[in-house]
Amino acid sequence: MSWLRIRELVRKEFIQLFRDKKNRPLLVVAPLVQLIVFGYVVTTDVRDIRVGLIDQSLTPESRRLVDAIDGNKTFRITHHLNHSADLDRLLLERKIDLGVHIPPDFSSRIRKGDTAEVQILADGSMSNMASIRISYTLSLLEGFNRQLIRELYPQRIDYGEIDGRIRTWYNPNLDSQYFYVPGIVAFLVMLLSLLFTSMAIVREKESGTMEQLIVTPLKPFELILGKTIPFIIISQGQMILVIAFAILWFQIPMAGNAFLLLGATFIFLLSTLGIGLFISTVSKTQQQAMMTNFFFILPFFMLSGFVFPIANMPTVVQWFTYLNPLQYFLVIVRGIFLKGTGLDALWPQFLGLAILGGIVFPAAVNRFRKRLD
Numbered sequence: 001m002s003w004l005r006i007r008e009l010v011r012k013e014f015i016q017l018f019r020d021k022k023n024r025p026l027l028v029v030a031p032l033v034q035l036i037v038f039g040y041v042v043t044t045d046v047r048d049i050r051v052g053l054i055d056q057s058l059t060p061e062s063r064r065l066v067d068a069i070d071g072n073k074t075f076r077i078t079h080h081l082n083h084s085a086d087l088d089r090l091l092l093e094r095k096i097d098l099g100v101h102i103p104p105d106f107s108s109r110i111r112k113g114d115t116a117e118v119q120i121l122a123d124g125s126m127s128n129m130a131s132i133r134i135s136y137t138l139s140l141l142e143g144f145n146r147q148l149i150r151e152l153y154p155q156r157i158d159y160g161e162i163d164g165r166i167r168t169w170y171n172p173n174l175d176s177q178y179f180y181v182p183g184i185v186a187f188l189v190m191l192l193s194l195l196f197t198s199m200a201i202v203r204e205k206e207s208g209t210m211e212q213l214i215v216t217p218l219k220p221f222e223l224i225l226g227k228t229i230p231f232i233i234i235s236q237g238q239m240i241l242v243i244a245f246a247i248l249w250f251q252i253p254m255a256g257n258a259f260l261l262l263g264a265t266f267i268f269l270l271s272t273l274g275i276g277l278f279i280s281t282v283s284k285t286q287q288q289a290m291m292t293n294f295f296f297i298l299p300f301f302m303l304s305g306f307v308f309p310i311a312n313m314p315t316v317v318q319w320f321t322y323l324n325p326l327q328y329f330l331v332i333v334r335g336i337f338l339k340g341t342g343l344d345a346l347w348p349q350f351l352g353l354a355i356l357g358g359i360v361f362p363a364a365v366n367r368f369r370k371r372l373d
Helices: 003-019 024-041 059-069 086-090 107-110 127-152 176-207 209-214 220-249 258-282 288-303 315-321 327-340 342-371
Strands: 049-055 075-080 098-101 119-122
Touching: 003 220, 024 220, 049 059, 049 086, 059 075, 059 098, 059 107, 059 127, 075 086, 075 127, 075 327, 086 098, 086 119, 119 127, 176 209, 176 220, 176 258, 176 288, 176 327, 209 327, 220 258, 220 342, 258 288, 258 327, 258 342, 288 327, 327 342
Parallel strands: 049 075, 049 098
Antiparallel strands: 098 119
């Protein structure tokens, strides 16, 4: 094996990549743009819930409830209405997210010590958002109820109460960006390494330069190394770039060791580059390579735990997640980013990545060599 030949092939790959003006923004700008877009779009934080409100009580108690809703930063009363039919119409037209109906006997029932019902109407066509909005509303009503009881019945109560002191570690404000942005970093590394590896090799086939490389003194293994080393370097560079951007732009804390994260990225790339090599052996055109990439990317994304918790999946499907390198890499990235977790706790994920990479990359290299012979 000649390292001189490998070095020259790596040099040729970099020249070819950066000579094309279309590739330059893809290599540097595209990861940052995707991180910004996904970082702001992929979120479960609920803000600015548009509320349509009917107050048929018109009493000090009902006005205090209206003020509590309007004064909460999560809610915004956009419509004050008189009829239930108006609430139904606005929900249908998607002009409000939530309807609140305070009945005429609201205050009288409270003063009697009875339960006062407040009707909450939500658009259930988006079930996840509806459940979150209802949860926020019930939490607000519960707080309002406790405050009102203390004011109406200030006398001492003879029994104690439970006071839950909640401390949230690693993400004190429960900001969903803390959860999603590290996941987006991992997903972008997989996406870009898969696409660039498979597309670059297939492009060589289409342009006819692959045949020229085959007839040179380059051995098959030297050719494979020369083709994959540039993308390892580029992927590591992109990883450093998006990590720095996630820290500086989104203010996501890096609690752990960045070098450990780069080491995990290298092991993860063994799997993604191996899959990219495999795709290049079954694709004759760049269009075929692009379509085949998404055959792998979509299942990896769905079975990674990025959005849908793996514990909620059927048992049979959970077994398939063990074959997904992105699942292990996500745990590592989030653990190092948010918790400062070290190798002593993350070694099962590192081992899983190493086993998958040790199987996928050699198998892809072997298939690629057979196609060259």
